[in-house]
Amino acid sequence: SDPKATGIGTHSAQALSHLACAPDLGVVTVFRRNPPPMSYKAQLKGVQQFLDKSDGRDKLLATVQYVAMFISAGQPGDVKKVQASVAAARKVFRIMRPLESLNPIIQNPTLNSNRPLVLELLAKLKSVLMAIYFGGDNIVWASQAGILQNKTLILRAQKASLYGWAGGSVIGVITELHELQGLTARRVGEVEEVYQARLEKNGAEITRHLLLLVHSLVQALLAVGLLELRPWKPRTVGMLGIIASALNCYMLFPALPAPAKASTKSFAKVA
Structure with missing residues (x-):
């Protein structure tokens, strides 16, 4: 029948269309379809x-660094200067990281x-390689801070750092x-049923290891x-850096509270 003819407004009629009635129990259940969004707080x-x-700030700056590398494409200019500046700023966050890597x-x-x-x-071995990575990076930082002037030592430390990082990632x-x-x-x-049930149970763990695999x-x-072991263009290296840094940020970001589920309200049906 026409909602207006029965004295029911259009919005009320639409609301009633979302009511699920349980005739045997005499109960009407109202479903809220759109749960409130997560609080911005x-x-x-x-x-x-x-x-x-500190690791979060480091990886966020790493993303900026590799975005600048991708944009500059290795060409001199303001964006290239931003890349170098951010790369130097990141090294401060890695002081004492060699000890942290060796701690296990x-x-x-x-x-x-x-x-x-x-x-x-x-x-x-991975702990040792990562300590070499951070240790070499600390030496490079010391040179940028004016503490060390030995160019040969600095170049060797830079290469050792990257090789340590590569080795740790391969492991x-x-x-x-x-x-x-x-x-x-x-x-x-x-049997198949048990196997599928185990996969479903370990789904979150499998996803986590897949993410770590891609990241490594x-x-x-x-x-x-x-290390320039392959003749890749700066933009290719920059894109790899963006992906690696974004994955790092994602894995370091704390878990947010789950949004509220759709609520239901039930009340007795009026005869």
Whole structure:
């Protein structure tokens, strides 16, 4: 019937069209289709927590650095100066990072018998390589600050830093491939239903390792480009840097509270 003829307004008629009635129970349930969006305060709090981390600020600046590299395409100019300036500014955040990288070995120098020996050795080696990466970067920073003047030492430290980064990233690729293989491989005697249920249960963990795998792979390629081991153009290297830095920012960003779910209200149906 016509809503106007029955004395029901158009908006009221539309609202009634979203009512789900349960005749047996005599209950009407109203579904709110659009839950309220996440509070901007929660989003700002997440940004603040991200920027509170020195690593977060470092990776954000890294994104700016590689965006500038991509735009400048290696050509001299203002954008190239921005790239160099931001790259120099990032190095301050890496002071004492070599010690942080070596901390797992210092705290636990023994090998974990519950994990494969190769993976344990690779984990220790990765810590050493990342310490070399940060240590070499600290030497470059000292030269930029005017503390060191030995150009030969600076060039060697810069190369050692990038090689350490490349090696650590390659180890990351190997480790994540092993973790994914363990999570997704079908076990002996495992039927299809159980296998699919296990994959579903480990879905979040599989996604996390996939993300880490992609990140490590892109970082390794970026290090290859920065070392000029391949004849890649500056824009190619810049794009790899943007992807690696964006992934870093994503992984460092704190988890935001989930938005409120659609609410339902029930009330007794009037006869």
